[in-house]
Amino acid sequence: MIVPDTKNWTWVLERACAECGFDAENTAYPAIPERVLESATRLGSALERDGARVRPDERTWSVLEYGAHVRDVCRIFDTRLALMLAGDGVEAPRFENWDQDATAVADRYGEQDPAVVARELTAAADRVAAAFASVPSDRLDLRGARSDGSLFTVTSLGRYFLHDLVHHVHDVRG
Secondary structure (H helix, E strand, O other): OOOOOOOOHHHHOOOOOOOOOOOOOOHHHHHHHHHHHHHHHHHHHOOOOOOOOOEEEOOEOOHHHHHHHHHHHHHHHHHHHHHHHHHHOOOOOOOOOHHHHHHHHOOOHHHOHHHHHHHOOOHHHHHHHHHOOOHHHHOOOOOEEEEOOOOEEEHHHHHHHHHHHHHHHHHHOO
């Protein structure tokens, strides 16, 4: 059994996720925007649940916390995609490090209003989906690099990003 490095989720680009079933290799780039919007809709619906603020256990985020996280993921990846597209195609721009756990604490994800998070998630997903949809096919191989050195093309970044959304829909049973 191969145990994935959970600090570096790039393994999901190489094989299907055992938890959520997302298969990056068999996800066509043109499908990314629609699947982003679908995932955001499902998370938005989950945020309407009565218990959206309640953690199922100490170690698992509530639906609200997942919703706020995915909203921020959409914003981060919109910025990362823009960096890649603004690059010269020779040198891969470096993405600023983002500590998602520190952000969750600092921004008090669990104390936010689920209805507001749902609206913000929809807006962020609409924006990033449109950004991925607007990339010309001759720019899909532009590269970018995470702070840990992991390299992405526009295509692999989109698939990696989509996995995060699909996985969290799975997490909340959305």
